[in-house]
Amino acid sequence: MSDVKKYIQKRVLKDRVFALGFEEGYAEFKIGVILRQAREAAGLTQDEVARRLKTKKSAISRIENHADDVRLSTLRKYADAVGANLQIRLAS
Numbered sequence: 001m002s003d004v005k006k007y008i009q010k011r012v013l014k015d016r017v018f019a020l021g022f023e024e025g026y027a028e029f030k031i032g033v034i035l036r037q038a039r040e041a042a043g044l045t046q047d048e049v050a051r052r053l054k055t056k057k058s059a060i061s062r063i064e065n066h067a068d069d070v071r072l073s074t075l076r077k078y079a080d081a082v083g084a085n086l087q088i089r090l091a092s
Helices: 003-014 016-041 046-053 057-065 072-081
Strands: none
Touching (some): 003 016, 016 072, 046 057, 046 072
């Protein structure tokens, strides 16, 4: 386990506010990473995805880097633009 993971694990156990904020922030970060990976796997640039969605490259960058509050309709369009199938799963 890396030093960063050890630090996070200890901090989560000690600090409830940190734990809640970390989980929420990580979920948002993870969505952006998944979107970027899907775009890259499709061999597309942010410019190309932006053109397909009739938007600007900065909008695609914002979605990939700050994925908080992204609409489901936007995720569907993004998935279509990169040739992916959007699947949503709830887990406990």
